Amino acid sequence: xxxxxIMYKDISSVDPEISIEILLKVLTKHHRSSIxxxxxxxxxxxxxxVEDIIRGSLPSYYNMIQNTSxxxxxxxxxxxxxxxxxQKVKDIMQTKFISxxxxxxxxxxxxxxxxxxxxxxxxxxxKKLVGVVDRIDFLSSxxxxxxx
Amino acid sequence: MSHHTTAIVIFVICLIFFIIEKINRxxxxxxxxxxxxxLGVLTQTEAINYIDFNTLGLLIGMMIIVAVTRKTGIFExxxxxxxxxxxAKPWKIIFFLSFATAFLSAFLDNVTTVLLFVPxxxxxxxxxxxxxxxxxxxxxxxxxxxxxxxxxxxxPNIMIGSVSQLSFIDFIINNTPIIILVFFINTFLLILxxxxxxxxxxxxxxxxxxxxxxxxxxxxxxxxxxxxIFILTxxxxxxxxxxxxxxxxxxxxxxxxxxxxxxxxxEQVLTEVDWVTLFFLAGLFTLVGGLDKTGIxxxxxxxxxxxxxGSLSLTSTFVIWFSGLFGSFIVxxxxxxxxxxIIKHISKAFAESDPLWWSLSLGVCLGGNGTLLxxxxxxxxxxxxQKNSSKLSFFQFFIVAFPLMLITILICNIYIYLRYFLx
Amino acid sequence: MGFIGGHxxxxxECLTHDENVTTNFVHIHGETRSNLxxxxxxxxxxxxxxxxxxxxSREELxxxxxxxxxxxxxxxxxxxxxxxxxxxxxxxxxxxIDIANKENKPCILNCPGKAFEMGVEAGPLVAYxxxxxxxxxxxxxxxxxxxxxxAGEKIININPKIELVILSKPSIQEIVSxxxxxxxxxxxxxxxxxxxxxxxxxxxxxxxYGLTHDHNLLESLKIGLSAGxxxxxxxxxxxxxxNEIVNEVKRVKMHSILNKKKE
Numbered sequence: 113x114x115x116x117x118i119m120y121k122d123i124s125s126v127d128p129e130i131s132i133e134i135l136l137k138v139l140t141k142h143h144r145s146s147i148x149x150x151x152x153x154x155x156x157x158x159x160x161x162v163e164d165i166i167r168g169s170l171p172s173y174y175n176m177i178q179n180t181s182x183x184x185x186x187x188x189x190x191x192x193x194x195x196x197x198x199q200k201v202k203d204i205m206q207t208k209f210i211s212x213x214x215x216x217x218x219x220x221x222x223x224x225x226x227x228x229x230x231x232x233x234x235x236x237x238x239k240k241l242v243g244v245v246d247r248i249d250f251l252s253s254x255x256x257x258x259x260x
Numbered sequence: 261m262s263h264h265t266t267a268i269v270i271f272v273i274c275l276i277f278f279i280i281e282k283i284n285r286x287x288x289x290x291x292x293x294x295x296x297x298x299l300g301v302l303t304q305t306e307a308i309n310y311i312d313f314n315t316l317g318l319l320i321g322m323m324i325i326v327a328v329t330r331k332t333g334i335f336e337x338x339x340x341x342x343x344x345x346x347x348a349k350p351w352k353i354i355f356f357l358s359f360a361t362a363f364l365s366a367f368l369d370n371v372t373t374v375l376l377f378v379p380x381x382x383x384x385x386x387x388x389x390x391x392x393x394x395x396x397x398x399x400x401x402x403x404x405x406x407x408x409x410x411x412x413x414x415x416p417n418i419m420i421g422s423v424s425q426l427s428f429i430d431f432i433i434n435n436t437p438i439i440i441l442v443f444f445i446n447t448f449l450l451i452l453x454x455x456x457x458x459x460x461x462x463x464x465x466x467x468x469x470x471x472x473x474x475x476x477x478x479x480x481x482x483x484x485x486x487x488x489i490f491i492l493t494x495x496x497x498x499x500x501x502x503x504x505x506x507x508x509x510x511x512x513x514x515x516x517x518x519x520x521x522x523x524x525x526x527e528q529v530l531t532e533v534d535w536v537t538l539f540f541l542a543g544l545f546t547l548v549g550g551l552d553k554t555g556i557x558x559x560x561x562x563x564x565x566x567x568x569x570g571s572l573s574l575t576s577t578f579v580i581w582f583s584g585l586f587g588s589f590i591v592x593x594x595x596x597x598x599x600x601x602i603i604k605h606i607s608k609a610f611a612e613s614d615p616l617w618w619s620l621s622l623g624v625c626l627g628g629n630g631t632l633l634x635x636x637x638x639x640x641x642x643x644x645x646q647k648n649s650s651k652l653s654f655f656q657f658f659i660v661a662f663p664l665m666l667i668t669i670l671i672c673n674i675y676i677y678l679r680y681f682l683x
Numbered sequence: 684m685g686f687i688g689g690h691x692x693x694x695x696e697c698l699t700h701d702e703n704v705t706t707n708f709v710h711i712h713g714e715t716r717s718n719l720x721x722x723x724x725x726x727x728x729x730x731x732x733x734x735x736x737x738x739x740s741r742e743e744l745x746x747x748x749x750x751x752x753x754x755x756x757x758x759x760x761x762x763x764x765x766x767x768x769x770x771x772x773x774x775x776x777x778x779x780i781d782i783a784n785k786e787n788k789p790c791i792l793n794c795p796g797k798a799f800e801m802g803v804e805a806g807p808l809v810a811y812x813x814x815x816x817x818x819x820x821x822x823x824x825x826x827x828x829x830x831x832x833x834a835g836e837k838i839i840n841i842n843p844k845i846e847l848v849i850l851s852k853p854s855i856q857e858i859v860s861x862x863x864x865x866x867x868x869x870x871x872x873x874x875x876x877x878x879x880x881x882x883x884x885x886x887x888x889x890x891x892y893g894l895t896h897d898h899n900l901l902e903s904l905k906i907g908l909s910a911g912x913x914x915x916x917x918x919x920x921x922x923x924x925x926n927e928i929v930n931e932v933k934r935v936k937m938h939s940i941l942n943k944k945k946e
Binding site: 120123124125126127130134137141142152153240 | 688696699700703705706707708709710711712742750752753754756
Binding site for chain 1: 330331333336340375378379380382383386387467470471472473475476477478644647648
């Protein structure tokens with residue numbers, strides 16, 4: 113089965129110049145944890161994930177301490193998130209990202225997701241966005257027959 | 261081109277690439293080492309024989325033991341406990357953290373020690389809104405100082421111990437006493453230098469009081485097993501002379517024992533062994549071997565003897581200052597790799613040559629405190645600081661650390677003279 | 684494209700995907716409105732209860748415009764239809780048509796009232812006002828065939844980019860089209876124009892299909908009208924397949940009423 117049959121046929125995207133604050137609003141309203149970043153020709157030039165924002169908001173030393181629960185609460189996360197608000201999407205987006213095409217098989221795309229630990233993968237046709245696949249889409253495709 | 265010249269040229273090329281850092285130094289070391297064999301300076305067998313597997317084995321074993329033990333969070337526990345003891349006074353925090361760093365550094369390698377303590381330090385200085393730089397500098401210095409105290413504390417010591425056949429106990433008897441003194445003097449001076457940042461500063465003591473070190477412990481069962489084996493390993497090191505088993509064997513034996521008893525997946529732990537550094541060392545040993553075989557080492561040794569006119573005390577003094585000054589700018593491990601065979605050569609000229617080794621050990625290890633280039637842990641701390649938006653520049657470190665290093669070398673020089681030549 | 688929100692919005696999006704249509708909606712804070720249409724086929728009576736819909740914020744509009752600009756570049760045809768949601772300026776369609784014209788993309792404008800009045804100024808390729816909202820100034824007597832043609836003529840002269848105007852008034856059972864070359868009275872054989880529910884949407888859809896499949900404007904209009912026929916004569920809301928539509932083209936007759944001299 114080709115991925116185009118189960119992909120989420122939505123090409124919502126963001127512009128690289130928008131602020132993180134607006135990005136967060138878009139992600140929340142669209143109920144998504146990641147979204148493609150496109151240029152003026154609708155070509156995907158990057159992916160931005162909530163994970164990148166959170167990672168950027170954690171002080172660097174957190175990553176190096178096994179168990180950080182001892183660190184006193186100084187609202188570090190909130191403060192740093194706040195200061196990131198005015199940055200632009202292009203500052204945090206990943207320009208090297210995994211993508212697939214419509215003709216790729218379900219199995220291959222699922223494998224890509226697991227190997228690269230991704231929540232979602234953009235589906236491209238000649239670099240232009242035609243859809244996205246989220247992990248749950250694979251499973252909900254099993255339910256399609258039930259619905260019909 | 262004679263083998264003599266080839267060996268020098270290749271070695272110099274190597275050093276240049278180490279300094280300019282365009283290619284990973286391990287690749288450079290092994291590549292140049294293989295070049296030596298290809299160009300006929302060494303045979304393959306000779307090349308392999310020059311590799312000090314005792315050092316490598318000891319390092320592998322310790323890396324595994326530390327990798328497993330650190331998962332338990334015990335080292336963070338020690339660090340946080342040290343901070344709690346300080347009662348939130350910044351100068352006490354620096355003192356206790358430095359002490360913990362130095363103490364652990366005597367048993368773990370310096371890089372691991374700073375990787376353990378620096379993040380906690382940054383977390384605490386962040387929350388207490390203190391300037392982290394004095395703390396970071398203190399940790400660098402304490403790590404290198406502490407590592408000098410024992411045979412396993414610093415790779416140069418391991419390499420020296422291997423070549424000189426000096427035992428774990430020998431290091432404790434000869435190095436540890438003076439290092440303790442050096443530590444206290446160094447820390448005292450450092451606190452003095454940074455008294456503005458450490459005294460009469462506004463801070464919230466509650467932050468420290470609410471710290472709960474026990475939160476750092478991730479796995480109590482694992483911790484108990486790991487600690488027991490850790491202590492057994494150190495004990496075995498202490499008595500390795502008596503039981504007549506070499507350090508690499510002890511180290512690897514207990515490392516594997518730890519993996520078995522703690523039911524750790526070897527594949528996962530083995531990824532935490534710093535193979536890149538081990539390859540670097542292997543390549544380095546071969547490169548120096550090339551210098552040795554072609555007689556460059558012995559001629560360098562002769563030159564040193566000429567300068568010191570055959571006097572052991574003068575030679576020792578020369579060695580400690582030379583090591584200290586050079587070791588500040590050239591990373592300690594390559595420097596030790598060259599000095600070892602030189603000292604070995606020189607020591608043949610003397611009946612009692614141990615002071616030479618102590619001079620080398622103290623000089624190289626303490627010399628690592630001179631600049632950010634002196635020891636690998638120095639740069640790592642600077643990088644961590646940068647990631648946290650606190651810059652620790654070369655100059656900032658130099659202006660504080662270099663004079664302190666000179667003082668510590670002087671103290672050790674006097675100590676060696678007093679201990680071995682006057683009495 | 685457009686704005687959707689809340690549970691209703693998500694449902695709408697899913698249903699659209701089920702029809703194999705790709706979406707690029709801007710998800711908004713509010714909830715997509717629900718409109719209720721009650722069709723009494725015996726009495727030929729339609730009752731609609733329409734919510735006003737949630738207010739669109741300036742930010743949401745900006746996100747939409749940014750996406751629209753990008754989509755305009757890669758589209759073949761743009762259909763702008765429906766009423767303007769609260770919070771959006773009335774001249775929005777003019778802005779969208781301007782963007783489409785900059786990218787040389789044909790635009791079909793199908794909407795009521797002020798939205799049409801302001802949008803048509805920007806010059807869509809096809810102008811199809813909702814007849815219930817044609818301002819009277821377009822024609823004095825909109826309830827006659829001549830009145831319709833006169834309105835159409837007035838509209839087509841608003842902007843040289845407009846090439847086709849479509850006007851329909853079911854109360855007098857008339858559909859006309861006005862182009863730069865003439866006026867056409869459209870007759871559909873045996874049509875039972877009981878209600879016009881979904882009629883204009885089908886026409887615009889059919890025109891878009893024609894334009895993207897190398898048909899000229901009038902041919903595309905015929906295809907659109909055929910789609911409208913199929914829509915009117917089926918009870919379901921959704922369209923039938925392409926063959927059915929193509930089959931009905933022969934029922935569409937375009938009577939040329941006026942042939943304009945070429946200038």
